[in-house]
Amino acid sequence: MTVVAFAEKNKAAAQIASILGDGEVEKIAVEGLPAYEFKWKGEEWLVMGLSGHIMNYDFPEQYNKWSEVNPGVLLGVDPEKFVTRADYAAAVKNLAKRADKIILACDYDREGENIGFEAKTLAEEVTNVPFERARFSALSPKEVKKAFENLMDPDYNMAMAAEARQILDLKMGAAFTRFVTLSVREKARTKDILSIGPCQTPTCGFVYEREKVIRAFQAKDFWKITAIFSAKGGEFEGTHRAGNIHDKEKAAEIFKKLKGAKEGLVAKKTVKETKTSPPNPLNTTEFLKRASKFLGISPELALEVAEQLYLAGFTSYPRTETNKYADDFDFKSFVLDFARQKEYKPFAESILIAPIVPKNGDKDGHDHPPIHPIRAASRGEVSSAINIPQAPEVYDLIARHFLANLMPAAIFEKTHLHLLVKEDPFDSSGTVLKDSGWLEAYPFENKKDKLLPFVEEGEEVGIKKLSNTKSKTSPPKKLTEAELLTLMDKNGIGTKATAPSHIETNKKRGYFETKGKTVSMLDTGFTLMEGLSLTVPILVRPDIRAKIETLIQEVEDGKKEFEAALDEGIALLREMYSQLEANKKELTSSIAGTIKDEAALEDKKNYIETCKACGHVLRIVQTDSGRFVGCTGYPDCRNSYPLPKTGALTVLRSKECKKEGAAVLKVGNKYNWAVGIGPCFKCDLEKECYPPETVGPCPECDGSMFLITFKDTRFLGCTKRCGYTHSVPKAGKLTLLDKTCEGCGWRMFRLKEEGESPEEDFCVNRRCKEGRKYWKKPGTGNEARIRKTASLSPAASSAAIPVTGRTSKVLAADLKKNK
DNA sequence: GCAAGGTC
Structure with missing residues (x-):
């Protein structure tokens, strides 16, 4: 007779x-996986561990193209169960063929029963031997022997309850996620997935509820x-004793009455001793909370570290609900080790x-003992065994928690006057730690004394200062990760092993961050x-999980057929789905708006500012027909500004338009443009915005000439864009000087050419006697140009700019348009 | 591509 047993792991x-x-x-390999062979009560035994669930549900292939399936349809489609771990499935069948009897020995809970049934389903494909169930609450010799000596029938209802959960979770997750994601994508371009799930969504809901209160908070004055x-x-x-007084007059009245008081009387003194017990043993949730609160380590990472500590033999199994030790727990050997x-x-x-x-x-x-150290170790030992920087401090927390748990209460003396x-x-109080007890081993808790000097009842004390201080009420604090875990735990969201993953999912989706x-x-x-x-308030609250849990509990208790519970659950999902569908527009337009805003904020190159008209985001928009500054709130918000048609645009973040323009943009290398009020050079306040370095008055109008550097060339242009331009030396380092030309008043330049040619200061103005001296000088190569330029009319003189034909046309067009 | 539940 050969007996085969399957454990959870x-x-x-x-x-x-x-x-x-x-x-x-004897440890053997079955299909490459470990199994154990031994004799018990005269029979051959083979025990193998699975790897949690080795099967999962998904929709049939044809439903996996999002664009081709209406998400609501998924609620009516039966998902299929398939093997996710082929190696384990093969090993199960391999062992089943050798078995005369099969025992399901997974963890004693709903999922464990279901995992056992996965093995049962696979085994039944190759054998028809009987199945039995061993139920044990701990892996202690006593419990295990008792369970295998008192085998029971597998609990079909319990397994089917988990089955119903899997199907309902998948239907809801897939239908709702696809609906929201696809609807939002109709309005905003995004690759992001907006997921919805019976655990992740209420988890996000907790954060949302707190945030709502914080956003709605209005500070009030109070006096103390x-x-x-x-x-x-x-x-x-x-x-x-009036405490926080919200009425200013009342506070003033009291203060007025007290003013001038030089002494007070200690009317009563009470001294009380209080005991603070050590913390309960650590279960998973409590451990994760404390890792976050005391060490600032995320639940996800904390669980990972605990898993590694467990595998390396430093601490016990990290996934447990239990926070009490078994009666026969051997504390002494552990403490001796420490x-x-x-x-x-x-x-x-x-x-x-x-x-x-x-x-x-x-x-x-009834699963595992509380999380406790298996052996005493130094920080160094832990860090050399586990390659996660936080491992030593997590070990230290678990070790100290274990020791603190066995130590006496801390005693405080509280004095109230x-x-x-x-x-x-008036009230005054102080606290003194009389006996630190467990706090001695537990430095994570604050144990600071608040000292009061010794005074006696009936004693007169002096008053050094009386104050009436105005303060503002402060908003509620943001949720901590530890508080979030508490809320999830209390409301039955997720399990000891999955709570951190629901927090991670929300972070991954960009719903919240820590x-x-x-x-x-x-x-x-x-x-x-x-x-x-x-639209569907039940989704954001823990109710959704609770409703599904109630349904499947009824399946587990045999009060409801699996099919009936599934139908009810689907009906509930359909109702929520239709509410969502009916409000699609309202739901998606606000989310799409936020996504557009966030994308616009991220797009540093085109971002201008928050739209003052609607609160959305102004950014540069490029279309086939041209470019402009527009609002992400379009079409509801039509706030927009024109932009020059050509020239590369750069938003000058350091420049601020003094005329209430939204931003200053640099257009090519030519000039600046203030969004909202037009080009800077037309602005009366141009100098405050972005003063051009003017050389001198324009000979053609009342503008000023300034140096323009454009692509590979440079020349002088007019701030009024009258069309008059003037050349400057093409090569060499050109510096505009503060000294002016005696002939025309233009500022002079200094040229430092490549090579050893000496620096020289000169005037460039051809209409000036001094300037002509420079251009006539041999080596400037410009004698011919002077004649040519002189023969052209000023309006057409831009053609004389030594640039390529195309650029000069573009430039001329721009100059004209901007006039 | 979607969930939540196991476990490594």
């Missing part, structure tokens, strides 16, 4: 084999009356002097949640 299979096989176990008292032992602060480790020695020794009594919680998931100042009551310990809503997430809460 290899680790469990090995443990079961070692318990039942009593050490006489405080006094600094002085006693023999020192000074201390007291607060008027007594040999320098960092933890003092705490371990203090624990060993008395009988060990742990502080226990009340959750027992009730004082009277001109009959008005900075250190706090979670911040991002605009896409906020708009999506806002849209959903207005």
